Every structure is written in C-alpha cells, then in structure tokens.
Amino acid sequence: MSVWRASRPLLACLACCAAGAWPGPSATGQPIFAREDSLPVYVVPETTRVVAARVGLAEIIRKAQEGERRKFDGISTLAFNRTLKLTLSYAGRKPEKRCLETSARVYYRSPDRWTEAPLRESRYIVEPDGTRKPWTDEDDDGVRIGVDDGDETGLWLENLPAFLEDTEKFSFRILHRSLQRDQVLYEIGFKPRSEFDLLPAGRVWILTGRYQIVREEYEMENLPVPWLLKSVDLLTREWQEVDGRWLPRRVTARVELHTRVGLGLVRIPNAAEVVVLFDEYRLDPELDPALFESGGR
Amino acid sequence: MVVTSLAVLGLAAGARAQPATFDTLGVRAVLERRQSVLDSLLLPESTQLDTAGTATLADSLDQGGAAAVALQRDSVEAAVRRAAKRFDLGFKPLALTTYNRVDGLRAGAGLEPRLVPHTRLELAAAYGFAREKWAWFAAFEAGRRTGPVLRLAWRDLVEPFGPNRGCRSQGALALIAGQDRRDYLRREGWDVGVWAWRRRAARLGARWFDTRDHAVAAATDFYFLGGDVPMQEPNPAVDSGTGRGLVIEGRRGDRLGRATVGGTVGFTGGLAGGDFEFVWQEMDVGLRQVVPGGTLWLAVEGANVGGSPPAQAAAYLGGDGNLRGYDRLEFAGRQRTSARLEYIVGLDLLRRTRIPVVQDLELQFIPFFDAGTTWGTVRAVEGSRGSLEGDARSSVGLGIQRALWIPGAEVVRLDVAYRTDGADSPWGFWLRIVALDEVFGSDED
Numbered sequence: 171m172s173v174w175r176a177s178r179p180l181l182a183c184l185a186c187c188a189a190g191a192w193p194g195p196s197a198t199g200q201p202i203f204a205r206e207d208s209l210p211v212y213v214v215p216e217t218t219r220v221v222a223a224r225v226g227l228a229e230i231i232r233k234a235q236e237g238e239r240r241k242f243d244g245i246s247t248l249a250f251n252r253t254l255k256l257t258l259s260y261a262g263r264k265p266e267k268r269c270l271e272t273s274a275r276v277y278y279r280s281p282d283r284w285t286e287a288p289l290r291e292s293r294y295i296v297e298p299d300g301t302r303k304p305w306t307d308e309d310d311d312g313v314r315i316g317v318d319d320g321d322e323t324g325l326w327l328e329n330l331p332a333f334l335e336d337t338e339k340f341s342f343r344i345l346h347r348s349l350q351r352d353q354v355l356y357e358i359g360f361k362p363r364s365e366f367d368l369l370p371a372g373r374v375w376i377l378t379g380r381y382q383i384v385r386e387e388y389e390m391e392n393l394p395v396p397w398l399l400k401s402v403d404l405l406t407r408e409w410q411e412v413d414g415r416w417l418p419r420r421v422t423a424r425v426e427l428h429t430r431v432g433l434g435l436v437r438i439p440n441a442a443e444v445v446v447l448f449d450e451y452r453l454d455p456e457l458d459p460a461l462f463e464s465g466g467r
Numbered sequence: 468m469v470v471t472s473l474a475v476l477g478l479a480a481g482a483r484a485q486p487a488t489f490d491t492l493g494v495r496a497v498l499e500r501r502q503s504v505l506d507s508l509l510l511p512e513s514t515q516l517d518t519a520g521t522a523t524l525a526d527s528l529d530q531g532g533a534a535a536v537a538l539q540r541d542s543v544e545a546a547v548r549r550a551a552k553r554f555d556l557g558f559k560p561l562a563l564t565t566y567n568r569v570d571g572l573r574a575g576a577g578l579e580p581r582l583v584p585h586t587r588l589e590l591a592a593a594y595g596f597a598r599e600k601w602a603w604f605a606a607f608e609a610g611r612r613t614g615p616v617l618r619l620a621w622r623d624l625v626e627p628f629g630p631n632r633g634c635r636s637q638g639a640l641a642l643i644a645g646q647d648r649r650d651y652l653r654r655e656g657w658d659v660g661v662w663a664w665r666r667r668a669a670r671l672g673a674r675w676f677d678t679r680d681h682a683v684a685a686a687t688d689f690y691f692l693g694g695d696v697p698m699q700e701p702n703p704a705v706d707s708g709t710g711r712g713l714v715i716e717g718r719r720g721d722r723l724g725r726a727t728v729g730g731t732v733g734f735t736g737g738l739a740g741g742d743f744e745f746v747w748q749e750m751d752v753g754l755r756q757v758v759p760g761g762t763l764w765l766a767v768e769g770a771n772v773g774g775s776p777p778a779q780a781a782a783y784l785g786g787d788g789n790l791r792g793y794d795r796l797e798f799a800g801r802q803r804t805s806a807r808l809e810y811i812v813g814l815d816l817l818r819r820t821r822i823p824v825v826q827d828l829e830l831q832f833i834p835f836f837d838a839g840t841t842w843g844t845v846r847a848v849e850g851s852r853g854s855l856e857g858d859a860r861s862s863v864g865l866g867i868q869r870a871l872w873i874p875g876a877e878v879v880r881l882d883v884a885y886r887t888d889g890a891d892s893p894w895g896f897w898l899r900i901v902a903l904d905e906v907f908g909s910d911e912d
Contacts, residue, residue: 251525257512269512275525275536287528287536288543289521296512336723338757347489348497355494363757364813366831366870377494385498395872404508408498422509445513450525458532 227342230356230376235334237381241416247457248278250417251289251450258439261429267296268305268439275450283462331386331407332369333360339369353379368392370405382416384409400426404443412451421446556580563593563602565638568685568698569625569651571597572642577604585610595625597686614665614672623655625683628705628779630788631795636876636900645690645698646898648787650795650848652705652779653681668727670718677741679709680779703796703848706777708742710735720753727753736774745774761813769804772845781845784860790837792862792884792895800841800854809835809866833866835882862886862895876900 225233242248253273260266273289293305333340339362346357356378361371372388388405403424410419424443432438492500506514528535562577575593582588589606602624610616627633627649641647656678663671682704690698714733720726729751736744751768768789770782784790785797789805812832817825838861841854864884871879882897 249525249529251518251521253516253518253521255513255516257510259510267510267512271517273518273521275528275539285536287539289524289528289539290517291543292517345488348492348494349489350491350493355492355497364761364811365815365818366813366829368870368872375497384494385501387501392870393872395874397872404505406505408502408505422505422513424509443510443513445509445516447516447518449518450522452529455529457529460533461536463533 225378227344227358230344230358230378230381231334231337231342233378233381234376234383235330235337237376238330238334238383241380241382245278245415245453246280247454249450249452249455249457250276250448252276252286253447253449255445255447257443257445259441259443260437261440265298269294269296270305277457277461279457279459279462285462331374331383333372333374334383339363339367345373353377355384366392368394372405377416382409384416398428398431400428413453415453417451418448420448559591562591563604563624566642566647567625567638567649567651568641568647568687568700569598569683569702570595570600570602571687571689573602573625573638575602587612595686598625598683599686610662612665614662614670616662616665617659618662619657619659621657623653625651625653628652629783629786629796631786632788634899634901639900640898641690641698643691644693644898645688645696647696647698648795648897650703651683653683654678655681656709668718668720668722668724670716672717673713673715675713677709677711679707680705680777681707697795703778703850705779705848706743706846708777709740710743710777711739711741712736713739725755727751743775743777743780745772745776745780747772747776747780758810762811764807764809764811766807767804768806769802771802773801776845778846778848781847781851782841783847783851784839784841784855787882787897790839790860790862791835791864791882791897792837792886792893793860794850796848796851798841798853798855798860799845799847799851800856801843801845803839803841805837805839807835807837809833829869831868831870833868833880835864835866835884837862837864837884860886860888864895868901871900875902877902 251273252275253271256270258268258270260268270291270293272291274286275289276284276286278284294302295305296302329335333342340360341363343359344356345359348355348357354377356376357373358376359371359373362369369392370388370390372386374383374387375385376382377384386407390402390405393399393402403426405423407421408419409416411417422443422445424441426441427438429438429440524539528539531538557579559577559579561575563573563575565573567573573593573595575591577589577591579587579589587606587608589604589608591605592601592603594601604620604622604624606618606620608616608618629650631649633649637647637649656676658674658676658678660672660674665672683702684704685700685702688699690696712733712735714731716729716731718727718729720728731749732747734746735741747770749768749770751766753764753766755765756763772780772782781799782801782803783796783799784803784805785793786795789803789807790797810833812834815829816832817828817830820826838859840857840859842857844854847853862884864882866880866882868878868880871877878901880899880901882895884895884897886893886895
C-alpha cells in the first residue's frame, strides 16, 4: 500500500490558491501565477426563507362555496347543446341494448329564464352481434320509455352540489394536490357524517385560481328504492373550460336494477347507463327575447 | 374480466385511506386521465353520441331566434307533447281515501285537470262506508303554484282536530292494527285565500273562511290485528256551530331546513258573524344542528286562545302531536307551550355489533324528550283533565326507525315513550310509516 505525502511548500501553495490569496510576483525567481479578478463576485449574506401557511381544508371548502356561487357571475345569456343518451342493457333470453338519444339547444337569460329547442331524437336497439334496428313502440311491451324534455333543464346555474350546500352534513379530507405554477388543484374526498342519510360520498377536484369545481365523482352507499336499485355507479360530473369559465361537460351514471321486480310482466333492464353531454357553448350571445316568452319558464 | 367500477380501480372515494400526496401535473392532464378511465368503464354505446350536424343546427337556431326555435319544436313533434301537457286530466285514484273510526273505510277518487296555464282545479269525492255519508272536496286555483296564488275551496269532510294530526299512513295502520290516534269533527263550508308565497321554505297567506263544524260519533271499531287499541275509543264530541273569520299563516325557513319558524293568527265572530267568537295565535320554531355522532332537532311551540273558543279550538296538550306517551287531548288550556328534543343518531350502532342478522337491520335510534304545560281554564272535550296551570309534564323515549324507500312511505318508525308523571300505565307506543317530508313530525294530513 503506497501513501502519497505532499511536501509542505506544495500544501502551502494549494492553501493559498483555495483562499484566493495567491502570492504576487516574486523577487526570488519563483513562478508567478496570474490572478483572475475580472469576474464580479456577489456575496449573498444569508438565505431568506419565505414561509406561508397552507390553506386549511375548511378554508378551501368555504372558498369553493364562494367560487361556485360566483361561477356564472356576469353571464347575461347562455346557449349550449345538451345531448342525453340512455342505454338500457337487457339480459336473459333476449339480450340486447336499447338506446335513446335526444339532443336539445338550451337557452338561458339572466336571472332565471330557461327555454330549449329539441334538435334530434333517435331510438334504436343494438343486437348482441352489433347490428342496429329501430326501437319501435312494439318493443316497449306496453311501457313507453322516454325522456321528459319538459321544464327541467337539469342545469341550474345557482345550484351548489349537496356537499357544498350543506357542508355540516359531510366530512372532508384532502386526498391529493397537484401543484401548478400559479394555483393548486386539490382532490378532496367527502362523505356524509350520518350513516343513514341518503347522501353521496365521493371526491371533488377544486382548482384554486377561482376556487371552482372542475370534476366531481360520486358513490352512493345508501341507495334510494333498494328494492329496485342494485347499485349506482360511475356517477360523475365533468367540467370544461370555455372562455375562461368552467362549464359542465358531461354527466354520467350507471344503475344496476333488480330485474325480478317486474314479476315477469314488465321487462326490467339489468342495467341502465345515462350520459349527458354539454357542448357548443356560446357565452353572452344576443338572443331573441321572444325565445323566453313561449315555452320558457 | 371487465372492470365496471371506479371504486374497483381504487380511484373513487373508497381509497381515501391513503395519505394526502402531491404531484405537479397540469389540471388538463389530471382531468384527461380521469376522463379516459371513465370512458373505459362506460359502455361503448354510451360514449358514442351522435352530435354530427347539431352544431350547424344550433347556429341556425341561435341566428333565427324564436321563429326558428318554434319551427324546430314542431319539426320534432314537440308540439304534440306540449298539447298533451296543456290538458291533463290528472286522475287521482285514491283521493280522500282513508280509514278511521268515524268514516270507516272512506273510498274516493279525484281529478286535478289543468285547464289553462296557471289555473288548476281539484275535485274529489269519497264515500264513508261506516258513516254512510259522502264526503267531497273541490278547489280552484289561479296563479303560480309557488305563489302568488288565489285559492277557493269547498268541502264537506270528516277531518282531525287538535294537535294530533298523525301522518298519511294513519289510515292504513288504523285498518290493520286499530291505530286510529286522532279525533275527528265534520267540517263543511268554503274558504278563499291568497298566498303571496307558497314555497316549502317560505309561505305567507291570508284566508277567509265560513265553515260549520259538527260532532261526529265513532261508527266502527273494526280492525284486523291486535286488541285494546285506540280504534275502540269513542270520538269526542265537539261544539257544533258556524265559524266565520280570517286567518293569516306564515312560515319561513332556510333552504336546508336547519331552522324554521311559523306562525298563525286568526279570529272568528265579531263583525264577521257566526256562532263562535274567539281569537287565536300559534307559533313554532324548529332547529336542526349536526353534532358529533348525529343530529339534534329541537322544536318549541306555543299557542294562545282568547274569547269563547269552542271545545275543538282549545289549546290541547298530550298525544303524538306534542307530548308522546300521554293520552290524546289529555290537558287543555287557554295557553300552551311544549318542546320536543330529538337526537338522531347518525351511527349504525347495530352494524358495529357484528352480530349476524342484527348487523344488517339498519335501525336508526332516536332518543327523545318531550315537555309541555298549559294555563287557563277553557271549555274542552269530555275526558280532558283540564289545565295544568304551569305544572310541566314530560316524557322520555326512544324512536327506532328504518328506511323503506318505498315512494310515499320512506321510513317506518316506532316510538316507545315513558311518561314521567307517575301514571299507572306509563308506557306508550306509536308505530307509523312516514313519508320523507313527514320525518320531523309535520302535521300535514
């Protein structure tokens, strides 16, 4: 094993280099080294630590309530397409899927006037081999399945979701954070405090820019009419950014049903899936006032 | 294997046991990831929406205005549906149908046709097989359902009086188990009222009435099961006569039902004429507060009757309506106050026992406490013990309820009450099936 030993003059020389105190020209004939002093040297006295308290969960919920209430502030008119698709899955001797699709143009005028115009309605049956055939009245077995296109638009601008409306009935928990450059996307789980209330649990994504909901996912532990409903699943509401505002994009739900309730007299589907799509938004369009005088509410 | 649930993927709220984490993904990336997961779980048919051409059609409608929209409605046969809605016969097959010890089985039916927009007609008739008399009801309304609305009504009905109005299931329980826990009079006449607001959380209206009350006797004690039940009790006689006067009613509550306040003031007689001369005021306050492990519900009410009220208008205390465990109309006075406190346990205690079968019963427990008193001497029905003169009476008990979720019969509930005044038979039981809007003891019939 070899051990390298440095001489004392060499160590002194290295120490001087490290200290930046290299000796100047020597009169003794020893080597003269150049000293670099053209680069400015900044001296940072101390690191300044900036500390801010993370926004608490209660504060996030409170701000989300405010954000949601003001989500549509400033909109005087609104128009969008709403397309609803209901898919009924039948099992048993005659497995098939029945699809009902309706679309409508929905108009809103501040503060509370709504009206809509149907755009299209189609009904068809998808056979197990994928072929389509028209869904006629004869296929209904005396029970006409339809979608009420009456007074309800299914979208009240001022309505808050239940977990923000009556927050004391829910417990909340931050599940995840996505840190953006200038805001945070919180993923917050919620569940009803009472184990008996017919309220959904789920998770919601809140974007802190304006504290708006950008996605909701629900699950039901207590089912209404459990003698008919076996489960409720895929219950979501998706939002999309349109001209700087977060507006509904899609609502989905799937229910599984107890088919025996039909007692063999009425054919009950074993599952039903609903998708409602919102698109073709126009914010503050000029709308004919007469639109809201007939057929509106 | 096809995965059909967000929960199965651990992406739904069931996965909330994991600690809060973070990343630096953009909002669009997060949302698109969730959307794609959802798309993979939905049926292919559900994600294939036919939106071709709708954008163009929407544009033309936006530009064309009301005329284009009207044309479009007609083109998709919406006009047929609207026409159908304009005239709706509104057949009500079981209108006025009930069972009680005065009418016996009262079987009826009704119509609620919508004539022209903002007008409604209610017609109903029923036959009481034990009383062997017809009962009927007619009303006409003009205005919005939520007000302002004008309402005229005519009736000749046997209806309950006093604080014990029971609930809508009362008729069925009377027939099956003899649980007729109300007292009745026959009231005929008309009233006309104007409601400025008639919403669930806010009501304000005034009503002029001209009605005649009659005493009616119990005509049947038939029921299917049990024995020694209220069905066998006589119906107390009321004072017959005409009441003519004005009543103003108001109710206000927050949208979430956390607090409600209601009040009624009215008079009969005087310049209005009639056989009765008295005034009355009633007020009630309800509060609901979520507390650890459940919800507290407190209801306080008070009533005052002045003048010469008939027996049916006295301020009664006792029975399901305000003092559980006590007899119906047991105490009476000119003034009454009562309070009801319930703690609605939000935890499924039986599930925590992990005892087979028991853990699946899903029974909710509701301890309660009722208290009240009356003051002043007043004419009351036979059997009433008169005024307490401020001496309070109370009862404690336990409510046990289970959700049924049958439309109109969402909850079945049993209250076991114990009266604390040292009576010989202190225990009382009250079984009922309650609709969702009656859970907190609404007096709607």
